Amino acid sequence: MKPLFRSVHHVALICSDYARSKAFYTELLGLPIIREVHRAERNSFKLDLQLGPGIQLELFSFPNPPPRPTRPEACGLRHLAFTVADIDPVIAHLKAHGIETEEVRVDPHTGQRFTFFRDPDDLPLELYEDVRGNTTP
Incomplete structure (x- = not known):
């Protein structure tokens, strides 16, 4: 069977502290910003970062996101x-x-x-x- 997908388009992460995570991914890791938007209706920011050709990391903020298990x-x-x-x-x-x-x-x-x-x-x-x-x- 021929593969259905060409590549990964994006990976989305929800952060607990938007400013801290934005600094980590852009300043420390050096990922370029594609666009940043504030979605007032959701009280949320969305930051699109360039990972590689055609691949993005989407960083979201939401008020009080629930914790996720981090065990490997x-x-x-x-x-x-x-x-x-x-x-x-x-x-x-x-x-x-x-x-x-x-x-x-x-x-x-x-x-x-x-x-x-x-x-x-x-x-x-x-x-x-x-x-x-x-x-x-």
Whole structure:
């Protein structure tokens, strides 16, 4: 069967503190802003960020969002992975800004290095080093 989908268009995250998360994703991680809108009828902001060609991260704010389980094996989205060419300078950048990362591990199936860190709402984010230039972890 021919695949139904061409690629991922966006990933949407709901944050508890919009200003803090906006600074984390734009200033610390350096994601460019595509657009930012305030949706008055929902008392909510929506921030579209550029992840890669044709791929966006949508950051939402809502008043009093319910908590979500963060255990790694909880049902639902497990983590969001970012492809990087060289993991070491990205880890150094995060650590210089007070963001802790887990120990770097090696994927036994691909031989690629990876690690995890957390966003301001404790959502798990992964750095996946792809030295081959492949954008698929």
